[in-house]
Amino acid sequence: MDVSLHSHLTQVLPIEDISQVGHARRTAQKLAEQAGFDEADCGRVALVTTELASNILKHAHSGELHVRVLPGDVCGDASAAVPGVEIIAIDRGKGFDVQNCMADGFSSRGTQGIGLGSILRQAQVFDVHSDARGSALLARFFPRKSVVKDLRMGITQQSLHDDPACGDVWEVAVKGQQVAIMMIDGLGHGPEAEEAGMAGARVFMQNPFADPGVLLEDLHFDMRGSRGGAVALALFDGASGKLRFIGIGNIGATLIGDDKTRGIPSHPGIVGLQYRKIPPMDYADCTGQLLIMFSDGLQSRWNLRDYPGLMYRHPAIIAAVLHRDYCRGRDDVTVLVMALETLDD
Known part of the structure; x- marks a missing residue:
């Protein structure tokens, strides 16, 4: 796919x-x-x-x-x-x-x-x-005459006060066994925040499967002159089960498996303005787990295990429930849930 x-x-x-x-x-x-x-x-x-x-x-x-x-x-x-x-x-x-x-x-x-x-x-x-x-x-x-693979991913993205401009910007690319994810929260909200996010998205789309550390530097270069923003980049390899992640600013990320939950840290800074260079982090044995990424329009103090059975539902259901119960209501909000699994070509 x-x-x-x-x-x-x-x-x-x-x-x-x-x-x-x-x-x-x-x-x-x-x-x-x-x-x-x-x-x-x-x-x-x-x-x-x-x-x-x-x-x-x-x-x-x-x-x-x-x-x-x-x-x-x-x-x-x-x-x-x-x-x-x-x-x-x-x-x-x-x-x-x-x-x-x-x-x-x-x-x-x-x-x-x-x-x-x-x-x-x-x-x-x-x-x-x-x-x-x-x-x-x-x-x-999907059209009944088509045979379509369902991508087990869910996302909800809503702007503050239904503004047509949203400072949250995301991209997802799938190629063979690899999944690349980008999420940007432009500083503030409205058109200027959206402009900052789109500047980063254009860079990501050129080479989404590049190493996240190198890609972050490219985003930083092209986001200069804008408001800048928080950025998180994730690259999952279905063949090895490894997730590579780097985050700057207030994008939250969590890995959830049957027996444990792993918080994924981001680091202080604003991409496009200033941040301390850090290496990406690698997480092994991620196949079969959920990756949840969210902008700071969503509260971070949630626990999926408080909802019996929810972690086994479709990721789109999970994203919608988290938005319903934990949206702050005073900023743009994006929730992305991806089931990390081996993908058929």
């Missing part, structure tokens, strides 16, 4: 009233049309969006839909990239029994009980987490 993913804001659609269900359906359907879906595939997206939004109102009274376009890779033909559509329903309701609700005919509210079973049949990728803090449901769609 060879693919490049570029920074873009997550659309957040509040669901607090029945009138917002139609708006959410039209928004998601328009995204599908823009992604090149045919009429039948757009209909699948519209149907599931309606189900998810309606379920929020029925069971949690209010919540949000997070929607975005995501790239895909057709198996056997890396030149024929197919975009998809991702929809995540997130709420703070009382939760539900996932196993029971997956069966057609089961309903906790006296309805026909066809919602979750219908979503499972319509979406190529489906996952759900529910506990006493609320629920999150993921549906990913």
